[in-house]
Amino acid sequence: MEVAVTKFSFTKATDANDAVLKASSLTNAAFIAGGTNLVDLMKENVARPGALVDINQLPLHTITETEEGGLMIGALVTNAATAYNPLVEKHYPLLSKAILAGASPQLRNMATAGGNLLQRTRCYYFYDTATACNKRNPGSGCPAINGFNRMHAILGASEACIAVHPSDMCIALAALNARIHVLGTGGTRTIGFNGFHRLPAETPEAENNLQPGELITAIELPAEDFSSHYQYIKVRDRSSYAFALVSVAVALQMDGNIIKEARLALGGVAHKPWRNPVVEEHLRNQQISAPLLQDAAEMMLAGARGYGHNNFKIELAKRVIIRAINEAAGIL
Amino acid sequence: MSQHTIGNSNYNSQQLYDADETIPVGFTVNGTHHTLQLTAATTLLDALREYMHLTGTKKGCDHGQCGACTVLLNGKRVNACLILAVTKDGADITTIEGIATADMLHPLQAAFIEHDAFQCGYCTPGQICSALGMLQEGRANTAEEIRELMSGNLCRCGAYTNIVDAILQYKNGGGRD
Ligand SMILES: Cc1cc2nc3c(=O)[nH]c(=O)nc-3n(C[C@H](O)[C@H](O)[C@H](O)COP(=O)(O)OP(=O)(O)OC[C@H]3O[C@@H](n4cnc5c(N)ncnc54)[C@H](O)[C@@H]3O)c2cc1C
Ligand code: SF4
Ligand code: FES
Ligand code: FES
Numbered sequence: 001m002e003v004a005v006t007k008f009s010f011t012k013a014t015d016a017n018d019a020v021l022k023a024s025s026l027t028n029a030a031f032i033a034g035g036t037n038l039v040d041l042m043k044e045n046v047a048r049p050g051a052l053v054d055i056n057q058l059p060l061h062t063i064t065e066t067e068e069g070g071l072m073i074g075a076l077v078t079n080a081a082t083a084y085n086p087l088v089e090k091h092y093p094l095l096s097k098a099i100l101a102g103a104s105p106q107l108r109n110m111a112t113a114g115g116n117l118l119q120r121t122r123c124y125y126f127y128d129t130a131t132a133c134n135k136r137n138p139g140s141g142c143p144a145i146n147g148f149n150r151m152h153a154i155l156g157a158s159e160a161c162i163a164v165h166p167s168d169m170c171i172a173l174a175a176l177n178a179r180i181h182v183l184g185t186g187g188t189r190t191i192g193f194n195g196f197h198r199l200p201a202e203t204p205e206a207e208n209n210l211q212p213g214e215l216i217t218a219i220e221l222p223a224e225d226f227s228s229h230y231q232y233i234k235v236r237d238r239s240s241y242a243f244a245l246v247s248v249a250v251a252l253q254m255d256g257n258i259i260k261e262a263r264l265a266l267g268g269v270a271h272k273p274w275r276n277p278v279v280e281e282h283l284r285n286q287q288i289s290a291p292l293l294q295d296a297a298e299m300m301l302a303g304a305r306g307y308g309h310n311n312f313k314i315e316l317a318k319r320v321i322i323r324a325i326n327e328a329a330g331i332l
Numbered sequence: 333m334s335q336h337t338i339g340n341s342n343y344n345s346q347q348l349y350d351a352d353e354t355i356p357v358g359f360t361v362n363g364t365h366h367t368l369q370l371t372a373a374t375t376l377l378d379a380l381r382e383y384m385h386l387t388g389t390k391k392g393c394d395h396g397q398c399g400a401c402t403v404l405l406n407g408k409r410v411n412a413c414l415i416l417a418v419t420k421d422g423a424d425i426t427t428i429e430g431i432a433t434a435d436m437l438h439p440l441q442a443a444f445i446e447h448d449a450f451q452c453g454y455c456t457p458g459q460i461c462s463a464l465g466m467l468q469e470g471r472a473n474t475a476e477e478i479r480e481l482m483s484g485n486l487c488r489c490g491a492y493t494n495i496v497d498a499i500l501q502y503k504n505g506g507g508r509d
Contacts (some may be wrong), residue, residue: 007351007352008351009348009349009350010351010418011347011348016491026348032416034414035415035419036396036411036418039414039415039416040395040414041394043395051348052416080469084469084471087386103484104396104485105465105466105481106396106399106407106409106410106462106484109410109465110410110414157336204410238481241483246500289456
């Protein structure tokens with residue numbers, strides 16, 4: 001009847017500083033927000049926190065405009081409330097579209113912005129405590145590399161881990177150059193989106209650059225206009241309620257047929273949302289054409305490697321990139 | 333965001349509960365107030381089924397993957413299996429037991445019967461709560477939108493087409509479509 005195999009203590013944070021203090025002083029503590037990932041992993045005995053610090057009552061539930069004309073999304077705003085927020089729909093429709101491509105309506109009503117960033121991989125071996133897994137149990141090995149790896153990474157993987165970050169929301173946030181505001185015992189700091197998640201390298205258990213006990217307080221969207229030319233395409237094994245095999249977020253600024261500014265982020269292919277500034281630079285100030293997009297797709301997948309069951313993702317990603325850019329530009 | 337320093341004299345630490353300790357929680361479920369003592373590890377689904385004996389809400393997967401446990405929490409549809417009950421102290425909850433009035437079926441329930449929108453019925457409480465939550469959200473206007481926005485509710489019996497028909501009939505005001 002109870003969710004966890006291991007025992008944990010429980011406390012509610014009274015404010016953000018209290019949350020940080022509790023999370024950094026209690027042994028093996030974890031924040032709990034929507035619980036949609038953490039409770040699931042606790043039931044599987046994959047996550048075994050010693051203490052849960054409930055942050056749901058903190059005042060991080062609003063979306064406000066920043067002085068610079070961007071948006072500040074509180075860490076506890078639900079994915080549904082973000083996607084359907086009028087300011088997000090108007091100025092950052094790419095974010096709405098990506099969020100609505102993820103999970104289910106019920107889950108989006110529960111899942112929070114902060115929790116979405118920190119959700120763990122859906123690698124089957126990571127979830128199965130009967131198997132080895134370097135991410136769950138560092139040094140035990142990675143059975144996915146020579147095992148079932150249909151959903152696994154083709155870019156940026158390591159000998160230690162080939163898992164992917166499963167988020168849709170984060171792919172749009174990466175393309176939009178979001179910034180993550182965090183609070184720790186040393187005060188507040190801001191992390192650029194590209195510096196937030198990590199590649200697996202030798203330490204796949206470390207998925208992001210948060211310090212122990214640090215609390216995400218908000219996600220900031222800079223004041224940039226990508227509301228006219230954007231696309232999010234998610235390819236999955238069924239047409240709804242499934243994680244991405246490959247997803248592509250595109251945000252463009254166009255002048256006629258000329259790409260003035262391009263953002264391109266891939267999901268389902270790496271341990272973090274995958275961007276490549278060289279490709280975006282290659283597209284800038286160019287007239288849109290089939291060879292240009294073919295080049296961009298090839299460059300984006302440069303160095304890609306399949307592990308057997310996921311080889312198809314390389315060609316698939318190229319095709320989805322080309323389609324997504326064409327659709328974002330308005331060329332069908 | 334509050335900015336006062338850690339450890340100041342106003343610091344009001346709430347209690348730390350040990351794993352085996354129970355925590356007082358209150359819910360209004362279908363209009364009735366319930367006060368319970370639950371461990372932190374108890375899900376809202378188990379609180380409803382095992383402690384309040386409201387077994388209409390079903391446990392399918394217990395992992396957020398099927399929608400059988402869908403209830404309305406402060407008016408919003410959620411998966412009760414992934415919620416720790418203690419994190420929702422004070423919430424207003426509607427389960428399938430709270431949908432009908434006295435001996436009158438809710439018109440959506442009647443539409444499910446009329447359209448044969450189930451076989452075994454295991455997914456039905458979740459389907460009905462989810463559909464009511466969806467219609468409150470106001471984003472589902474066409475059959476296609478209903479299919480997408482009901483995708484969080486699986487039906488092993490495959491009654492999907494009839495479920496969409498039942499929801500459409502209710503949404504369009506009741507009469508046969
Ligand atoms: C069946 C199913 C299908 C799904 N499909 C998709 C999908 O298609 N696409 C997709 O993108 N996602 C999908 N998800 C994942 C879902 O989006 C995430 O589980 C959710 O976003 C996590 O948010 P949460 O608030 O529930 O996090 P929680 O489960 O509460 O927390 C997750 C982690 O974040 C930490 N945390 C939470 N808030 C903070 C904070 N403010 N500061 C610091 N740490 C914090 C917690 O300690 C925990 O480690 C799916 C989930 C399920 C169960
Ligand atoms: S891919 Fe990563 S998460 Fe999956 S088994 Fe290997 S080490 Fe574990
Ligand atoms: S029992 Fe909750 S979603 Fe399946
Ligand atoms: S009616 Fe049997 S699962 Fe839906």
